Amino acid sequence: MLLNDQHLRNNRDWVTRLLNWYDLNKRDFPWRRKISVYHTWICEVMSQQTTMAVVVPRFEAFIERLPTLADLATVGDDVLRELWAGLGYYARARNLRAGASYIVSQRGGEFPSSYEDWLKVPGVGPYTASVISSICFLQPKACVDGNVVRVVARLAACHGTELWSDDGRTAIQNLVDTVILKERPGDFNQAMMELGATLCQKKSPDCGRCPVSSSCQAFALSQVEQCPPNKPRKDFVDVELLALHLWRASVESHGYSELFLAERRSGFLAGTVGFPLLRCEPGKTPENYLEQFSKSSFFRCVKLEKVKISHTITHHKLSLNVVTLELGDSYTLHEALDPSLVHLLNQLSISLNRPLWVSKNHASRSVASSLDRKIWEKIS
Numbered sequence: 001m002l003l004n005d006q007h008l009r010n011n012r013d014w015v016t017r018l019l020n021w022y023d024l025n026k027r028d029f030p031w032r033r034k035i036s037v038y039h040t041w042i043c044e045v046m047s048q049q050t051t052m053a054v055v056v057p058r059f060e061a062f063i064e065r066l067p068t069l070a071d072l073a074t075v076g077d078d079v080l081r082e083l084w085a086g087l088g089y090y091a092r093a094r095n096l097r098a099g100a101s102y103i104v105s106q107r108g109g110e111f112p113s114s115y116e117d118w119l120k121v122p123g124v125g126p127y128t129a130s131v132i133s134s135i136c137f138l139q140p141k142a143c144v145d146g147n148v149v150r151v152v153a154r155l156a157a158c159h160g161t162e163l164w165s166d167d168g169r170t171a172i173q174n175l176v177d178t179v180i181l182k183e184r185p186g187d188f189n190q191a192m193m194e195l196g197a198t199l200c201q202k203k204s205p206d207c208g209r210c211p212v213s214s215s216c217q218a219f220a221l222s223q224v225e226q227c228p229p230n231k232p233r234k235d236f237v238d239v240e241l242l243a244l245h246l247w248r249a250s251v252e253s254h255g256y257s258e259l260f261l262a263e264r265r266s267g268f269l270a271g272t273v274g275f276p277l278l279r280c281e282p283g284k285t286p287e288n289y290l291e292q293f294s295k296s297s298f299f300r301c302v303k304l305e306k307v308k309i310s311h312t313i314t315h316h317k318l319s320l321n322v323v324t325l326e327l328g329d330s331y332t333l334h335e336a337l338d339p340s341l342v343h344l345l346n347q348l349s350i351s352l353n354r355p356l357w358v359s360k361n362h363a364s365r366s367v368a369s370s371l372d373r374k375i376w377e378k379i380s
């Protein structure tokens with residue numbers, strides 16, 4: 001047996017204690033004050049892999065700007081990107097919009113009420129469907145996120161790495177599906193997550209204040225630190241990139257400004273607007289690229305920024321150098337890039353997807369991914 005969970009299945013007193021604790025101690029979040037399907041959906045997607053301290057102000061700004069499903073369904077890319085700034089994984093925001101658009105166009109704006117119908121909404125997976133259907137429609141669908149895995153692993157004193165296998169995931173899901181309180185499924189799910197996020201944290205859990213400590217096997221056996229076991233290491237792929245900070249001053253009738261080149265990316269970091277990125281060819285150093293840029297008459301100044309940037313995205317470990325390229329006065333700024341500049345970039349295997357000029361005054365709003373923010377911090 002993968003989980004030693006019979007005591008949790010046979011004696012459900014711990015579920016009552018958990019719910020009582022949750023009723024008295026749940027944190028006050030804007031989306032908890034009054035249950036709304038729209039708000040629950042937005043906050044659930046926003047909080048994936050993001051801390052609540054970051055989510056709360058972003059959620060409030062999002063709801064203020066896009067108060068209804070119809071507003072979200074028709075929002076433009078620029079506003080959506082601005083509202084999602086700092087939350088990472090912009091694809092989630094686009095999925096939200098696609099889901100809203102589906103509900104407006106295919107269901108006349110009426111939210112699905114069942115778990116199964118939520119799964120038909122584009123961009124909604126089993127976890128999100130279970131959160132919304134349990135909290136808003138009282139469907140007994142268990143939500144198993146990282147916090148819940150940790151709590152269950154400790155309650156059942158599970159310290160074998162098989163916990164992270166498909167069988168382990170299935171065993172946890174099966175247990176939580178069995179013990180979920182049918183009368184209050186949404187509160188049960190939130191109570192489990194809340195316990196994991198507040199008392200049963202990864203480091204130094206506060207077992208002295210825990211409402212379910214008397215049912216916790218890891219606590220009884222003094223094995224809390226060993227549960228759950230560390231996940232087997234993922235193999236990361238190292239990627240060397242060069243980010244281009246290609247800019248020019250512009251003096252127009254409305255005054256002086258500085259503009260830099262950005263692109264609306266496809267493929268890697270799809271959907272984000274940011275600095276052009278070049279994947280360094282094996283054996284080629286940033287200095288080699290610098291040399292090639294220096295030969296071009298386009299640039300009045302070419303330099304390699306001193307500090308290197310490290311960034312991890314899923315299983316990619318990125319290591320970035322930033323090259324600053326200042327265009328000379330002879331370069332005329334147009335929305336379309338000068339064909340000779342495009343040719344030069346193409347020679348360096350840089351092919352831009354829908355380039356645009358961004359004012360440095362608006363950079364913090366326009367380049368929103370956490371990677372681009374790191375780049376911006378280095379050069380501003």
Ligand code: SF4
Nearest residue numbers: 200207210213216219
């Ligand atoms: S007793 Fe400690 S380890 Fe066990 S569930 Fe409570 S906080 Fe977590």
